[in-house]
Amino acid sequence: MGRSKTIIPLLWLSLVDAQINTPNLSWHAPRKTWINDLSEVINGTGTHGFIFNSSQLPPGTPYSAYNWCNMPHVRRQEYPKAMQGYTLEYVEVIHRHHKRTPYASNTFPKEGYVWDCSDEGLFYYGQPLNPSGNNSATAFWSVYTSNTNPFAPAGFNGTCQFPQITRGGLDDSFQHGKDLYGVYHDLLGFLPDDIGDKITYRVTNNVITSQVAGMLINGMYSPSETILLHIQPSSIDSLEPAYSCPAASSVYSSYGVGSTAANWTAHLTAAKPLFSSLDAISGVPVDSVDWHKSFDHYYDNLSARQCHAKLLPCNINDTSKCVTQDQADTVYRLGQYEYSFIYRDSPASLQAAVGSYGVFLAELASNIRSRISGQSPVIYRHNVAHDGSVSRLLSILQVEVMVWVGMGAEVVFEVYSKNRKRYMRILWGGQVLRSSSPVLGAVDMLDLDVFLAYVDGLVGEKAGKVVEFCAS
Ligand SMILES: *[C@@H]1O[C@H](CO)[C@@H](O)[C@H](O)[C@H]1NC(C)=O
Ligand SMILES: *[C@@H]1O[C@H](CO)[C@@H](O)[C@H](O)[C@H]1NC(C)=O
Ligand SMILES: *[C@@H]1O[C@H](CO)[C@@H](O)[C@H](O)[C@H]1NC(C)=O
Ligand SMILES: *[C@@H]1O[C@H](CO)[C@@H](O)[C@H](O)[C@H]1NC(C)=O
Ligand SMILES: *[C@@H]1O[C@H](CO)[C@@H](O)[C@H](O)[C@H]1NC(C)=O
Ligand SMILES: *[C@@H]1O[C@H](CO)[C@@H](O)[C@H](O)[C@H]1NC(C)=O
Ligand SMILES: *[C@@H]1O[C@H](CO)[C@@H](O)[C@H](O)[C@H]1NC(C)=O
Ligand SMILES: *[C@@H]1O[C@H](CO)[C@@H](O)[C@H](O)[C@H]1NC(C)=O
Numbered sequence: 001m002g003r004s005k006t007i008i009p010l011l012w013l014s015l016v017d018a019q020i021n022t023p024n025l026s027w028h029a030p031r032k033t034w035i036n037d038l039s040e041v042i043n044g045t046g047t048h049g050f051i052f053n054s055s056q057l058p059p060g061t062p063y064s065a066y067n068w069c070n071m072p073h074v075r076r077q078e079y080p081k082a083m084q085g086y087t088l089e090y091v092e093v094i095h096r097h098h099k100r101t102p103y104a105s106n107t108f109p110k111e112g113y114v115w116d117c118s119d120e121g122l123f124y125y126g127q128p129l130n131p132s133g134n135n136s137a138t139a140f141w142s143v144y145t146s147n148t149n150p151f152a153p154a155g156f157n158g159t160c161q162f163p164q165i166t167r168g169g170l171d172d173s174f175q176h177g178k179d180l181y182g183v184y185h186d187l188l189g190f191l192p193d194d195i196g197d198k199i200t201y202r203v204t205n206n207v208i209t210s211q212v213a214g215m216l217i218n219g220m221y222s223p224s225e226t227i228l229l230h231i232q233p234s235s236i237d238s239l240e241p242a243y244s245c246p247a248a249s250s251v252y253s254s255y256g257v258g259s260t261a262a263n264w265t266a267h268l269t270a271a272k273p274l275f276s277s278l279d280a281i282s283g284v285p286v287d288s289v290d291w292h293k294s295f296d297h298y299y300d301n302l303s304a305r306q307c308h309a310k311l312l313p314c315n316i317n318d319t320s321k322c323v324t325q326d327q328a329d330t331v332y333r334l335g336q337y338e339y340s341f342i343y344r345d346s347p348a349s350l351q352a353a354v355g356s357y358g359v360f361l362a363e364l365a366s367n368i369r370s371r372i373s374g375q376s377p378v379i380y381r382h383n384v385a386h387d388g389s390v391s392r393l394l395s396i397l398q399v400e401v402m403v404w405v406g407m408g409a410e411v412v413f414e415v416y417s418k419n420r421k422r423y424m425r426i427l428w429g430g431q432v433l434r435s436s437s438p439v440l441g442a443v444d445m446l447d448l449d450v451f452l453a454y455v456d457g458l459v460g461e462k463a464g465k466v467v468e469f470c471a472s
Pocket of ligand 2: 038039040042043270
C-alpha cells in the first residue's frame with residue numbers, strides 16, 4: 001500500500017515532466033459528428049438544434065445550445081465553480097463581436113428592401129487628452145444616400161454602414177458584459193469595483209469591435225470616466241489577425257477556400273443544385289467566384305437576416321420565388337462543415353493557424369507570465385475580436401468539435417493557483433473546453449507549465465517560430 005502511494009505520484013510527475021519537456025505538438029483529428037460528415041451535411045435536414053433566428057433561445061433550450069445569433073458565454077447561472085482550494089489569479093477573455101448587419105460583400109446585387117439603423121449612432125471622434133484641452137462634441141455618424149449621388153450602393157438601401165453592430169447586437173454586448181461581471185465580480189469577488197489598472201480592454205482595427213466594447217464595458221462597470229481601448233497598428237494587429245503571414249495564407253488556400261483539392265471541392269460539387277437555386281433567387285451571377293468558392297456569403301446573407309427577424313429573401317422580379325427555410329438550413333449545415341474542415345479536419349490546419357494566429361498565443365503566454373511573476377498589475381484582459389480570430393484560436397487549441405463560431409462566441413483562459421502550483425482552465429461557450437490534443441485534453445486545472453510548454457512549443461518565445469514559418 002505504502003509503495004503504490006509513492007509510485008503513483010512519481011509516475012504522475014514524470015508524465016507531467018515529459019509533457020513539459022517534450023509536449024506532443026502534433027495535429028489530432030477532431031471528433032466525428034454530423035458537422036464533419038459530408039453525407040449528413042448534404043443529405044441531412046434541419047440544423048441539429050443549432051439556432052439561427054433570434055438572440056433569445058426558444059423556451060426550454062439549454063443555455064449551452066449553439067446560437068449563431070448570440071453564442072453561449074460565461075454567466076452566473078451555468079458557471080462551473082472551481083473546486084475548493086484553487087485561487088483565481090488571472091483571466092483573459094476573447095470573444096467574437098455581437099450580431100451585425102452583413103458585410104457589403106455579402107449582400108445580393110440588388111436587395112428587395114431597406115435595412116434601417118437609425119435606432120443607434122456610431123460615435124466617432126478624436127479628442128485632446130491633455131487635461132486642459134478643448135473638448136470634442138460627442139459626434140456620431142448617420143448614414144444616408146442622396147438623390148444626387150448617381151451611384152446607388154450595391155445591396156441594401158437604408159441607414160446602416162455594412163457592416164455595423166445592430167441595435168440588437170448592442171443589447172447583446174451589454175448583457176455579455178453584465179454576465180461576465182456577474183461571475184468575476186459578484187460571484188467570485190475577483191474583479192475590483194473599479195477598472196483601475198487591473199483591467200484592460202482590447203479591440204481590433206475593424207470598428208465593429210469598438211462598437212461592442214463600449215456597450216460591454218458599460219454592462220460591466222458603467223464607468224463615469226472615459227475608457228482606453230488598446231489597439232495595435234492595423235498592419236500588424238495580432239488580435240484580428242492582420243499581420244502578414246504569406247506562408248499561412250498559402251497553406252490555407254492549398255486545402256481550403258479557393259483550392260482544387262478533391263476533398264475540399266467535394267461539398268461544393270455536391271451542393272451545385274443548391275447554388276443554382278440560390279443564384280436564381282438572389283441574382284448573384286453564376287460565374288461569381290466569391291459567392292461559389294465557399295458558402296460564406298450565402299451563409300452570412302441569410303443568417304444576418306434571420307438573426308434580425310427579417311424574412312428570407314425573394315427574387316426581386318418574382319416575389320413568389322423565395323429562399324426556403326430548408327435551403328437556409330442546408331446553407332447553415334454547409335457553413336459548419338466548412339469551418340470544421342478549414343480549422344480542424346485538415347491535418348494542415350494546425351500549422352496554418354499557428355502561423356496566422358501564433359502571435360496572439362505568444363502574447364497570451366507573455367501576459368500570463370508577467371502576471372504570475374508580479375511584473376504586471378493586470379488581472380483581467382478582455383479582447384473583442386472576430387470569427388477569424390476565435391476560429392484560429394480553437395484550431396490551435398484543437399477543440400474536439402469545431403463549429404463556425406457565432407456572434408459573441410467566447411473563450412476564457414483562467415489561471416489558478418493551489419499549494420504554490422499554477423493551473424490553467426479554459427472555458428469555451430462558458431464550459432470546460434475539450435481538446436483532441438492529448439497534451440490539453442479537457443482543459444480543467446491543467447498544469448500551467450504544460451499549457452505554456454504547448455504554446456511555446458508551437459509558437460516559440462516571442463512568437464519566434466511564427467516569424468520563421470511566415471517567412472518560409
Ligand atoms: C503524438 O501523439 C500521437 C497520438 O496521439 C502519436 O501518434 C504521435 O506519434 C505523437 N507525436 C509525437 C511527436 O510524439
Ligand atoms: C446524397 O444522397 C444521394 C442519393 O442517395 C447520393 O447519391 C449522394 O452520394 C449523397 N451525397 C453524399 C455527400 O453522401
Ligand atoms: C426559430 O427556429 C426554430 C427552429 O430552429 C423554431 O422552432 C422557432 O419557432 C423559430 N423562432 C422564430 C422566432 O422564428
Ligand atoms: C442577401 O441576399 C439577398 C438577395 O440578393 C438580398 O436581397 C439581401 O439583402 C442579402 N441580405 C443580406 C443580409 O446580406
Ligand atoms: C434603393 O432605392 C432606390 C429608390 O427606391 C432604388 O431605385 C434602388 O434600386 C434601390 N437600390 C437597391 C440596391 O435596392
Ligand atoms: C481652446 O480653444 C481656444 C480657441 O481656439 C484657444 O484659444 C484655447 O487656447 C484652447 N484651449 C486649450 C486649453 O487648448
Ligand atoms: C430582374 O429582372 C431584370 C430585368 O430583366 C434582370 O436584369 C435581373 O437580373 C433580374 N433580377 C433577378 C434577381 O432575377
Ligand atoms: C484531404 O486530402 C489530402 C490529400 O489527399 C489529405 O492529406 C488530407 O488529409 C485530406 N483532408 C481531410 C480533411 O480529409
